[in-house]
Amino acid sequence: MAEPLIELRDVSKRFVKTLDLAEKIVNLAGGSLREEVVHAVDQVNLYVDEGEVVGLVGESGCGKSTLGRVIAGIHAASDGALFYRGTDVTGLSPEEAKEWGLDVQMIFQDPMSSLNPRMRVRDIIGEAPVVHGIIKAGEMDDYVDDMLLRVGLDPLFKRRYPHQFSGGQRQRIGIARALAVRPGFLVCDEAIAALDVSIQAQVINLFSDLREDLNLTYLFISHDLGVVEHLSDRVVIMYLGRVVESAPTEELFDKPNHPYTTALLAEVPRIENRGRKFMPIKGEIPSPIDPPSGCHFHPRCPHAMPRCQAEQPVLREIAPGRFSACHLNNEA
Amino acid sequence: MEDETPTLAVEDLKTHFFTKLGVAEAVNGVSFTVKKGEVVGLVGESGSGKSVTGFSIIGLVDHPGRVVEGKILFKGEDLAQADDDRMRSLRGRRIAMIFQDPMMTLNPVLRIDTQMIEAVQAHEQVSEKEARETARDALVQVGIPSPDERLKSYPHQFSGGMRQRVAIATALLHKPDLIIADEPTTALDVTIQGQILHEVQKLCRETGMSLIWITHDLSVVAGLADRICVMYAGQIVERGEISDVLDHPLHPYTNGLIGSVPSHNRRGQPLAQIPGMTPSLLNLPEGCAFHPRCPRADGACFVQPQVTEPAKLGHEVRCVHPHLEQA
Numbered sequence: 321m322a323e324p325l326i327e328l329r330d331v332s333k334r335f336v337k338t339l340d341l342a343e344k345i346v347n348l349a350g351g352s353l354r355e356e357v358v359h360a361v362d363q364v365n366l367y368v369d370e371g372e373v374v375g376l377v378g379e380s381g382c383g384k385s386t387l388g389r390v391i392a393g394i395h396a397a398s399d400g401a402l403f404y405r406g407t408d409v410t411g412l413s414p415e416e417a418k419e420w421g422l423d424v425q426m427i428f429q430d431p432m433s434s435l436n437p438r439m440r441v442r443d444i445i446g447e448a449p450v451v452h453g454i455i456k457a458g459e460m461d462d463y464v465d466d467m468l469l470r471v472g473l474d475p476l477f478k479r480r481y482p483h484q485f486s487g488g489q490r491q492r493i494g495i496a497r498a499l500a501v502r503p504g505f506l507v508c509d510e511a512i513a514a515l516d517v518s519i520q521a522q523v524i525n526l527f528s529d530l531r532e533d534l535n536l537t538y539l540f541i542s543h544d545l546g547v548v549e550h551l552s553d554r555v556v557i558m559y560l561g562r563v564v565e566s567a568p569t570e571e572l573f574d575k576p577n578h579p580y581t582t583a584l585l586a587e588v589p590r591i592e593n594r595g596r597k598f599m600p601i602k603g604e605i606p607s608p609i610d611p612p613s614g615c616h617f618h619p620r621c622p623h624a625m626p627r628c629q630a631e632q633p634v635l636r637e638i639a640p641g642r643f644s645a646c647h648l649n650n651e652a
Numbered sequence: 653m654e655d656e657t658p659t660l661a662v663e664d665l666k667t668h669f670f671t672k673l674g675v676a677e678a679v680n681g682v683s684f685t686v687k688k689g690e691v692v693g694l695v696g697e698s699g700s701g702k703s704v705t706g707f708s709i710i711g712l713v714d715h716p717g718r719v720v721e722g723k724i725l726f727k728g729e730d731l732a733q734a735d736d737d738r739m740r741s742l743r744g745r746r747i748a749m750i751f752q753d754p755m756m757t758l759n760p761v762l763r764i765d766t767q768m769i770e771a772v773q774a775h776e777q778v779s780e781k782e783a784r785e786t787a788r789d790a791l792v793q794v795g796i797p798s799p800d801e802r803l804k805s806y807p808h809q810f811s812g813g814m815r816q817r818v819a820i821a822t823a824l825l826h827k828p829d830l831i832i833a834d835e836p837t838t839a840l841d842v843t844i845q846g847q848i849l850h851e852v853q854k855l856c857r858e859t860g861m862s863l864i865w866i867t868h869d870l871s872v873v874a875g876l877a878d879r880i881c882v883m884y885a886g887q888i889v890e891r892g893e894i895s896d897v898l899d900h901p902l903h904p905y906t907n908g909l910i911g912s913v914p915s916h917n918r919r920g921q922p923l924a925q926i927p928g929m930t931p932s933l934l935n936l937p938e939g940c941a942f943h944p945r946c947p948r949a950d951g952a953c954f955v956q957p958q959v960t961e962p963a964k965l966g967h968e969v970r971c972v973h974p975h976l977e978q979a
Contacts, residue, residue, distance in 0.1 A: 486929055517869070517909055517913065518926040518930075521925040546913065550914035584842060587842045590871050591910060591915065592915070597850075598846050598849040601843050602847075
């Protein structure tokens with residue numbers, strides 16, 4: 321098999337809140353304040369093959385957005401290695417690094433805060449391809465027209481500003497901007513979460529069409545399992561910075577292995593379920609500053625045993641292509 | 653059952669906003685009833701008037717908007733005619749509201765106990781100690797662990813889900829007859845949303861409280877509501893028992909909304925999308941407001957459609973060409 325497009329090996333990302341002056345003075349005076357470390361992403365292994373759609377699911381604070389940003393090159397990983405088409409990104413030559421930067425584009429959740437409000441749509445979409453020499457400045461207008469048509473917007477809109485569009489249209493502009501540098505890989509971070517249901521469906525269909533037309537690869541980050549199920553070939557579930565399960569979509573939804581996945585699937589509201597009794601998993605999502613020992617999920621897990629508290633379960637292959645990090649799999 | 657006065661009966665409610673650009677008819681002739689102990693889902697997209705309907709009922713429509721027509725009968729009393737004093741005594745005591753963002757409901761600089769005790773004493777002449785007991789009980793009711801310590805916390809010390817529970821507990825303080833919940837779980841994670849829905853469902857069953865659940869998410873109301881009203885551009889386009897509406901949608905908009913939700917059985921297939929976008933309330937299409945986006949539209953749709961019950965009694969639709977042939 322060919323090299324995966326992107327591969328992560330034991331990637332971690334930590335954010336450290338350093339002490340400010342006042343806190344340092346407190347420490348000099350005998351206090352014992354310490355730096356707070358957030359383990360946003362904790363030793364994650366992940367690969368995305370060319371042409372694949374991978375869904376990355378988790379609740380707020382599980383590190384899914386941080387992981388997306390590491391993959392898109394916005395954050396550097398604190399530990400571990402990121403491979404782009406088989407090469408470690410730290411060893412890329414400047415030309416290769418630029419190619420990586422252009423090939424991997426990101427689409428953000430809130431299109432209003434990711435589009436410059438003082439730029440016209442034409443410049444938002446056309447600036448990057450001109451700067452990077454993909455097109456000549458003279459070709460910009462035609463190129464922007466093409467991009468707008470591709471995402472289903474009228475080219476006549478290109479002299480407008482972002483505030484003159486509705487949410488769904490703005491998201492399309494964000495997509496057109498990402499596509500303008502001819503990427504092969506899109507990281508969509510909750511790209512449709514802020515949209516109305518009927519507009520959501522339009523954008524989901526747009527993603528599917530673009531994938532077919534341009535042979536795109538997606539990492540689709542979302543908390544919405546219904547959307548992920550619809551779009552993805554493979555789903556990766558994260559909890560508090562760690563991958564707990566990864567499997568082909570159908571298998572994961574039919575037969576979840578990890579107790580967290582099971583609970584998550586049970587909570588998805590579905591139109592088919594009427595007058596159901598909600599039986600939620602207990603407890604809150606713990607803080608990533610001070611995660612529980614062993615398996616992060618054990619305080620909320622219905623099957624927790626003493627071992628879960630002491631020992632971190634390893635993500636291991638339980639069936640071909642299926643990975644899960646749970647001690648229950650070693651019991652049987 | 654039938655002769656009982658419903659907890660709430662809204663009749664032909666019209667709430668308009670008088671802006672510089674013209675009159676926005678945010679709510680334009682909405683009627684529905686909520687019986688005792690019933691959960692009614694009010695579903696629509698942004699700008700459909702679902703939240704304004706909620707605000708109209710509880711009397712919180714801000715300038716330049718006002719209720720221009722219609723009746724809001726709360727246990728037989730018309731709230732549209734009630735004066736400010738009467739509304740103030742009802743609001744928070746007999747009718748309560750839960751908002752989408754609990755940070756909006758809670759004062760960030762006051763401790764939870766201060767806020768909840770104030771809310772109790774606003775309507776009841778009780779000692780602070782008794783009020784604290786009431787507040788504590790309400791927190792227990794919504795499943796907050798160690799309520800005595802939590803009462804002394806500030807809102808920022810709670811997580812999003814916990815904050816929403818505090819907001820719900822505050823709404824429950826006076827055991828209201830009606831709670832209006834405006835997208836209370838939209839900002840929450842799936843597992844936390846499940847917990848909140850669980851508490852709310854339990855409360856309605858146990859206390860006979862009525863609930864209006866305003867949301868854009870059909871799949872949430874599917875599991876929670878007894879009846880559902882689908883709103884589009886200020887009007888209820890379809891109304892009925894939850895299973896009637898979701899299994900046999902009559903209105904093309906409802907049908908489109910259901911098709912827009914990714915479902916278990918249609919993985920990978922394109923979603924049935926509704927073309928176009930919701931119209932501006934200042935510039936509504938003539939006749940049926942949905943006709944420019946509707947696959948069934950023809951000349952007859954340029955006239956405002958009447959409400960009919962073509963399929964089944966109690967399942968109403970406002971459409972000239974309802975989906976009838978569906979098995």
